[in-house]
Amino acid sequence: MAVKMILDCDTGVDDAMAIMYAALHPDVELLAATTVWGNVEVPLATRNTLRVLDLVGRGDVPVAEGAAGPIAGGPAEYAYDVHGRDGQGGAADHEPVRAAAPVGAAQQIVDLVRAHPGEVWIVPVGPLTNIAAALAIAPELPGLVAGVSLMGGAALAPGNVTPVAEANIWHDAEAAAAVFRAPWRIVMAGLDVTMKILITEEHRARLAAAGEAGRYLARILEHYGEFYRERAFGTWACAMHDTVAVAAAAGALDVRLAPVVHVEVDTSGGPGHGQTIADLRGVYRGYPEQAGAHCSVLLDVDGRIADEAVELIVAHGAPRAGSGVGR
Amino acid sequence: MAVKMILDCDTGVDDAMAIMYAALHPDVELLAATTVWGNVEVPLATRNTLRVLDLVGRGDVPVAEGAAGPIAGGPAEYAYDVHGRDGQGGAADHEPVRAAAPVGAAQQIVDLVRAHPGEVWIVPVGPLTNIAAALAIAPELPGLVAGVSLMGGAALAPGNVTPVAEANIWHDAEAAAAVFRAPWRIVMAGLDVTMKILITEEHRARLAAAGEAGRYLARILEHYGEFYRERAFGTWACAMHDTVAVAAAAGALDVRLAPVVHVEVDTSGGPGHGQTIADLRGVYRGYPEQAGAHCSVLLDVDGRIADEAVELIVAHGAPRAGSGVGR
Numbered sequence: 001m002a003v004k005m006i007l008d009c010d011t012g013v014d015d016a017m018a019i020m021y022a023a024l025h026p027d028v029e030l031l032a033a034t035t036v037w038g039n040v041e042v043p044l045a046t047r048n049t050l051r052v053l054d055l056v057g058r059g060d061v062p063v064a065e066g067a068a069g070p071i072a073g074g075p076a077e078y079a080y081d082v083h084g085r086d087g088q089g090g091a092a093d094h095e096p097v098r099a100a101a102p103v104g105a106a107q108q109i110v111d112l113v114r115a116h117p118g119e120v121w122i123v124p125v126g127p128l129t130n131i132a133a134a135l136a137i138a139p140e141l142p143g144l145v146a147g148v149s150l151m152g153g154a155a156l157a158p159g160n161v162t163p164v165a166e167a168n169i170w171h172d173a174e175a176a177a178a179v180f181r182a183p184w185r186i187v188m189a190g191l192d193v194t195m196k197i198l199i200t201e202e203h204r205a206r207l208a209a210a211g212e213a214g215r216y217l218a219r220i221l222e223h224y225g226e227f228y229r230e231r232a233f234g235t236w237a238c239a240m241h242d243t244v245a246v247a248a249a250a251g252a253l254d255v256r257l258a259p260v261v262h263v264e265v266d267t268s269g270g271p272g273h274g275q276t277i278a279d280l281r282g283v284y285r286g287y288p289e290q291a292g293a294h295c296s297v298l299l300d301v302d303g304r305i306a307d308e309a310v311e312l313i314v315a316h317g318a319p320r321a322g323s324g325v326g327r
Numbered sequence: 328m329a330v331k332m333i334l335d336c337d338t339g340v341d342d343a344m345a346i347m348y349a350a351l352h353p354d355v356e357l358l359a360a361t362t363v364w365g366n367v368e369v370p371l372a373t374r375n376t377l378r379v380l381d382l383v384g385r386g387d388v389p390v391a392e393g394a395a396g397p398i399a400g401g402p403a404e405y406a407y408d409v410h411g412r413d414g415q416g417g418a419a420d421h422e423p424v425r426a427a428a429p430v431g432a433a434q435q436i437v438d439l440v441r442a443h444p445g446e447v448w449i450v451p452v453g454p455l456t457n458i459a460a461a462l463a464i465a466p467e468l469p470g471l472v473a474g475v476s477l478m479g480g481a482a483l484a485p486g487n488v489t490p491v492a493e494a495n496i497w498h499d500a501e502a503a504a505a506v507f508r509a510p511w512r513i514v515m516a517g518l519d520v521t522m523k524i525l526i527t528e529e530h531r532a533r534l535a536a537a538g539e540a541g542r543y544l545a546r547i548l549e550h551y552g553e554f555y556r557e558r559a560f561g562t563w564a565c566a567m568h569d570t571v572a573v574a575a576a577a578g579a580l581d582v583r584l585a586p587v588v589h590v591e592v593d594t595s596g597g598p599g600h601g602q603t604i605a606d607l608r609g610v611y612r613g614y615p616e617q618a619g620a621h622c623s624v625l626l627d628v629d630g631r632i633a634d635e636a637v638e639l640i641v642a643h644g645a646p647r648a649g650s651g652v653g654r
Contacts, residue, residue: 156483156484156485157483157610158483158606158607158608158610159608160608162604163589163591163604163605163606163607163608164599164602164604195611232611232612233611233612234611234612234613262490264490264598266595266597266598266599267597268593268595268596268597268598268599268600269595269597270593270594270595270596270597270599270600271591271593271595271599271604272491272593272595272597272598272599272602272604273595273597275491275599277489277490277491277598277599278490279485279490280485280490281485281486281487281490283484283485284522284559284560284561285559285560285561286561
């Protein structure tokens, strides 16, 4: 049985890969994509999401546009330096795209979850504004979902916006606080693991030699990998980030260590603002159970998920054995 | 040349070991001990400090009593559960002790640093109240010391009072903020290393079979190790904590990784209050230089310092070769 999924994204380079992965994975039934401000302005996130879905032949997946800024108001800050002015590393094309769904992201999430009680994984890979809005619309949501698998936060690893805060959480800490407080199962794919799962030059070459979707991804990754060369790794490589959260929800991730612990988001406005404060004090005795804790913090996962994700996208559009015709 | 040192302590079980180590180490010239509230009330810290110095034959080291509570006022909270009601694991003796020095801790620190400009290492192993007070008395202090080697904080490791805050910093975050802000060289021996350097049952047996000081230390460690058995390690063992900061200042620590980075103390009153926010975002590229940073955060050190510290104390009071008489 495929996992029913709603992917909430601020597309973004790594989001594009996550969309392809979710749209193509045989174990995922992608009910909808919803879009949110974050890496880029939300209309651009919507356009990129629609385009990427078309590239993998998934014009059937509805895309609902969501929040244009933080849930508590205040200015939206974007990450154009990381993702390029078009959110696609400066390599987006100008193909026409279909229209977004005639429903807002938060309502779309609520409607789909209500239609499939207990079955849907919500996978947010941008700021958590839409998810907090969905909770505001439908406070019963936590009892109706299978879980929330999100890319965001940092437990033991350093942050990437401040020394302790990761971008998706920092961009809308108040929304994140609401999401972490709600009593649903959360899987936190934070920088502890996402900075260790790398798309390499070799991966990019594989994609560049593949079908249209792979070639598109190879193009948009170029600038992103240069950003990471300068700011993190000293060599061309991309943190895979968002795809990790999708893979976790799909059951495709080999998880080696993910203690279930209390996590609180710092909304103090102090130097720790936007930090996901995970209670990992049990590290010295194998993380004993914490009553009421409902967040699995991914601390160690098998990095081969990067190879698998790349191969899934490479396989799309490859000539089928015996047919000679692209899929 | 021995390192001139002032040890500022809230004695405390692990403090007692640190005092013995500093008092006996051939490379340390212990100018004074100063005492501070923290593990216990300050008069008790003073008594314990005086007694421990006497036990190692160092009645010559002046002990100046300091602050009885946090620098910004507010209630003092102690750690009697960890250190016992007498601060010595319930195993303190009742031997008479000499009087403390007729000068306050902060003034003592300032006077000694002024007397030996550029030479003194201040080694605080409790809350940083006295050090902040010394900075208030003498703002020129940072230019006059060799450095500050402190036990406190947590960079990548979890905290021990909250998920992110370590006790010495959390107890007086405002004082700690002042100390980390001052432009002196700081070595931060935090939980990243001090929770990994353990006094084991074997060490305790060595001490119990040694002279008076060793036997005293073996006795007071018992309760402390039981605390750690229950709260951290699942087996009898003591985090060596304070001695690590002394060893670092003495040049006796084999330091494998200690990036020099910006560190800010969270005084927000939020869930991150008391955290030492160290900017370790350079982890992915070998910690490039940070302009103006002046704090070395110990992240990896050779754990054999525990054996060395134990042996130094065991050697004291052992029969001298050829003499048959205790030292």
